[in-house]
Amino acid sequence: QVNKACESVVLVTGSSGYVASDLVPRLRRNHKVVGLDLSPSSNTDFVFDIADRETFLSLKKQKLSRLTVINLAAARFDFGASAADYFKLNVDCHRRFLACLDDLKITHFIHVSSVASLDGREVEYTEYLECDNAYRATKYLQEKEIQNWCEAKDVRLTIVYPSAIFSDNARSDTNIGKLQSVSKFIPFIPKIEVVKSLTYLPFFSQFIVDSVEGDIAEGKFLTIEKPSIFVSSMIKIIAGRPIWEINVPFFPFLLKWVANFLYVIGFFGKFDLKLTPNRVTKLFTDTSYSHIDLVGIDTTTYNSRNTQQLSEVLAKL
Numbered sequence: 279q280v281n282k283a284c285e286s287v288v289l290v291t292g293s294s295g296y297v298a299s300d301l302v303p304r305l306r307r308n309h310k311v312v313g314l315d316l317s318p319s320s321n322t323d324f325v326f327d328i329a330d331r332e333t334f335l336s337l338k339k340q341k342l343s344r345l346t347v348i349n350l351a352a353a354r355f356d357f358g359a360s361a362a363d364y365f366k367l368n369v370d371c372h373r374r375f376l377a378c379l380d381d382l383k384i385t386h387f388i389h390v391s392s393v394a395s396l397d398g399r400e401v402e403y404t405e406y407l408e409c410d411n412a413y414r415a416t417k418y419l420q421e422k423e424i425q426n427w428c429e430a431k432d433v434r435l436t437i438v439y440p441s442a443i444f445s446d447n448a449r450s451d452t453n454i455g456k457l458q459s460v461s462k463f464i465p466f467i468p469k470i471e472v473v474k475s476l477t478y479l480p481f482f483s484q485f486i487v488d489s490v491e492g493d494i495a496e497g498k499f500l501t502i503e504k505p506s507i508f509v510s511s512m513i514k515i516i517a518g519r520p521i522w523e524i525n526v527p528f529f530p531f532l533l534k535w536v537a538n539f540l541y542v543i544g545f546f547g548k549f550d551l552k553l554t555p556n557r558v559t560k561l562f563t564d565t566s567y568s569h570i571d572l573v574g575i576d577t578t579t580y581n582s583r584n585t586q587q588l589s590e591v592l593a594k595l
Contacts, residue, residue, distance in 0.1 A: 287344070290312070294321060314328050348490070357554065360409075385433065389435070391438065398415045446594070465521065475567060476506075499575065
């Protein structure tokens, strides 16, 4: 139960996830936090579907004067899901979630989107999209649903756009975590001069906390570390030791060929053999976001607050 004496409450969806593992403990230093997720965790107070009205009955009875929502809920898979799966979790579920919030006194809505949403503006959703484009398209549609609801309800809205998120711990369920683990053992790497952006979890969490506490104005913020960096350089920095960098002729083509072969061996994607065609495409895709229209999105505030640049953060790992 929420303490009735507490006027300000922060409602966090997706509270058992990666971002929440760092964010919720920070929030709890100064705020009453209510975590919602389908999965139990130390940060989850209600194990419910956020689109279930029953979840919100106890909150409505508290008659809270101020409620901040931090929305971390989203589809988490990148393999084996259909476009309809992404639409159900990212769009339809959020429509029902917003309807559940109608009777609560929401003063501030902080939506953790993704840089994928920026690409999603150019992707028309259909049920035939492959998983990467389905994720991009539905993240954009999710964002539009939330923006329209906040405008209709006159609720302050903050949207943040992180890239691939990493932390000091090498988590095997994140791409950067996998790099942290394998870079300690590999003697050489193919030269991959593709620029990648990353988001450092401690910096990102603190940015959200400061948004909750009013230190940052509402708006849209690009939340990636600067400067973006080549894949090969990233691996060498993380390894913290000399690694040979070799030129492999036609490396992207060879890797894509192997990925397509494994896709067939895996009965056309029914089994995850790790090296999939869409993951190879991701690897060779520039994610610096210097090439797209960022009008209306603040690209300076996040980095102006961080004392270290990406290469320095990676070197600490």
